Amino acid sequence: MVTNLPAIGTQFLLDAAALAPLIPSLERRGYQVAGPTIRGAAIVYDTLHSLDELPAGWTTEHEAGTYRLKKRADDAWFGFTVGPDSWKRYLHPPEARLFAARRDGQSFQIVEENAEAPRWALVGVRSCELAAIAIQDRVLLGEHYGDVIYEARRRGLFLVAVNCTVNSPTCFCVSMHSAPPAEAGFDLALTELVEGPRHRFLAEAGSRQGAEVLAELGPAEATATDRREAEEAIKKAMGGLQRSMRTAGLREMLYEHFEHPRWEDAAARCLCCGNCTMVCPTCFCTTVEDRSAVDGNGAERLRKWDSCFSENFSYIHGGSVRMSAKSRYRQWLTHKLAAWVDQFGSAGCVGCGRCITWCPAGIDLTKEVAALWEPAGPPRNGGHPAPGPR
Template sequence: MGTTNKALEKKINKKISKSVTSDFQIGDNFCIDIKELDSIFTALKEKSFDLIGPTVKEQTIAFDQIESVKDLPEGYTDEQSPGIYRVKKTDSKTLFNFTTGSNSLKKYLYPPHHTLWTASRNKGNFTVKENIPNLKPLAIIGLRACDLKAMFVQDRVLTQGEYKDSYYQLRRNSLFIVAVNCSRSVSTCFCTSMGSGPSVTNDFDLALTELITNTTHKFRLEVGSDKGLDVVKNLKFKAATNKELNDAKEVIKKTTNSITRQLDLHHLDVILKGSHDHKIWDEIGKECLNCGNCTMACPTCFCHTLEDTTDLTGSTAQRTRRWDSCFTIEFSYLHGGSVRTSSGARYRHWMTHKLATWIEQFDMSGCVGCGRCITWCPVGIDITEVAQTLRQTVLDEAHAVAWEEI
């Protein structure tokens, strides 16, 4: 393609983008460079958002507060497999060339530790004062499709039932989401099985697809909501060309094809509920360290405990909410003992909840296929492998019955 054509294309694009700027709508696609990406960040900050994005932290990629594109993990990539996580620095200029990090959005919407109220005592009497947090709205940058889905799972659990979690609701209402389509996968990813990725399809404000070649570094930007529209309408971005749209599609296609791990959901809930006495639970029980990493890393796990403390004088008391894990023996404690005393029963409870009883409770799966529970398990227990073993047992038994009948 000659320079004239390029120039023409530029001209046309400029025209389109000009005509569009005055009449933006949801679903519009733009193509922006790093500077323009940064201008989105600036616009968000001007609207008093705190920016949360992926950063390199303690040799992992983790969400943290960022100020500009400079804080993003340029050139970083990750390798993940059961029990293993590594980040690697490359010479590439990529900003999003990694997958799920060590933490998800969960800790921002549903903090690991949160004071609910404070009580003050005067002799035998006391009063309680609720802790109403003064929260700045958050803009989350670089949210992956699986984590976006996880947020919707938590929405269902925490805000759409009989009782609602008000802190979560507060954070959620003011959240701005800049999602990113995954340009690579790791061996623990199985979002394709769970229908949650690798591309975001809805429920975001803005979505990015990173397009990088030897000479160019651009992002396809898709507008997903009125809020997103409101942020970009004055930024005069160029509309994405068909080629850029195709390139973005190719990136997603390539990522989709690279995902090999599978979780077969066909009747999996029935299989799980019928496998209470399977010997695999005892086997896992011997391996599992009951560290609770899987539940902490899981973007949908919502269990928490309530803790009561007093100051040293005993005049002020606090109630705090803290993440808890069903892998601890105290979790199911009832006076006299715990309901789930064996490690295997606790894993069974967790997995059966994620993939079976969760569906009965919330009409959706509790798993989004982010693979964190596999990566962050110190001994590499693999939920997809356990599911396959259970399925195989059922198939073998059915096979044996069929033979009997012949």
């Protein structure tokens, strides 16, 4: 058994039907399985018990501020691109209890949260999403302190990647170096090939665990033709990307353009709703919420996703630091694309395009950045004039 495990990094071929035992196999190993499925006219991530729950035969249409489900001509299982959900919700949950406390006279006792973290197997993770998880690893598994909530979930993770053979107009993964094929960071990677009634997958194990699961599916070694076909499908999808971002020198440009007319321009359109931060697979900011029981004797402390677009986000005594929409949009964009590099060694953007699709005002990050690349014009008074006597 051990000797004939599929070699890591080698491509194998599977008929679509042969993938059917994938979920039972993962469940047998103690994983809860989540993947893309249709809920309320969108493809979201939810618990899957069978591959029949995948959005077979559906695709999605994306534009700035636009998202629609559409029937495909074939029955592809993964013939769409990323939706409003990201895997962030599985690893860095939108709401988590930090601890509960019970009053005890003048004192109180803390009950630590010891709930065992679910072990998730995530199916259908795109290469941009693998990149997002790698970015969140760097943010949340810090040098001195690790986020225990993330860490516990991350440790038990099984990742089934899917290489995109379709793209959306909002995708710009090529610019952010997160485009398929996925090279690493997965347990199993699939590339879907649909040709009329022929529905096949190229499969590659990325870990021993992945190889064990793959072995159970009865893979046959892929021929050079199969491999070329998959490569071509991915290449074709990536060759057709409509959006891009100029990234060389971007950090320095954004720092230099702290004052730039485009910030005002974007702020005039931005609703400060925070959608972009909620759909972003890397945005990690959180706030805390304290709840107490009506009798005043019980309390709990929750951590929740937060957005730098809210006025409260920067509140200190005397008022919020970032009062204007301009300053909040600038903080989000500059953090994501510039400060993140200083903080964690890479930009915080993977080019998934979610912030573009899900912006109700249709603000397009790639267009804003392109405009910010233009010269800032003469300095205005909002900079930082050296103080001194008149």
